Amino acid sequence: MEYVHLDAQVGDLSGILDPAPYLERLPSIAGDLPPGARAFATDAEHYDFRSKRCVKDLTLRAVRGAVGGEMEVEFRHNCWKHDEDLLIRYTGVSGFLVDSADEARGTDLGAVMLDEILPHGDGCSHEIACWDGTLTLVCRDLRATWTETSCSSEP
Structure with a gap:
């Protein structure tokens, strides 16, 4: 990640997820993002850890x-946080x-920490x-x- 810190230090605490540097940079790069990427990256809930639409803690379901x-990447909710x-x-x-981290796991990458969308010569890059x-x-x-989902319908 270029701007999002995945191992920030705040006082005596380390290992803090910190999107603040990216959020500070986002207004100056948002205009260079394609429309869909811009809408997703600039959504007020995207990096709000208390929001049900924050990407943190989603899990990768399918690619x-x-x-x-075209490609699709599907993420599954986490019942204690998301309802979609x-x-x-x-x-x-x-x-x-x-x-x-383990090639045998393929795309089983565990829970999402954070993501970052940046302008790219081909449109945008999205690192998750x-x-x-x-x-x-x-x-x-x-x-x-x-997409709305229900925790009671967990597989």
Whole structure:
């Protein structure tokens, strides 16, 4: 991550997730983001840890599609925090990388810590840091959709 700190120090506490540097930079780069990416990145709830639409603590459920076309990344809610799942559709995907702490786990990266969307020559880059790895996509644009779910229907 370029701006989001995943291991910040506040006083005597370390290991703090801190999106503040990214949020400070976001107003100056938002205009360079494609429309869907801009809407998702600048949503007031996106980095509000108390919000039900904060990406923190979602878990990666599925990745579908292929580089050169469209991809979907589906995230599952965490019952103690969210009441919606998140589906992100990426168009014009030109790059895709899964950097897992354990290659045997594939895309099982654990819970989302935070993400960061930045302008890129191909549109935008979206880096999603999880506890056990990172997922990075480069695309023309993305569209994030929250879908209501119920904790009672857990598999």
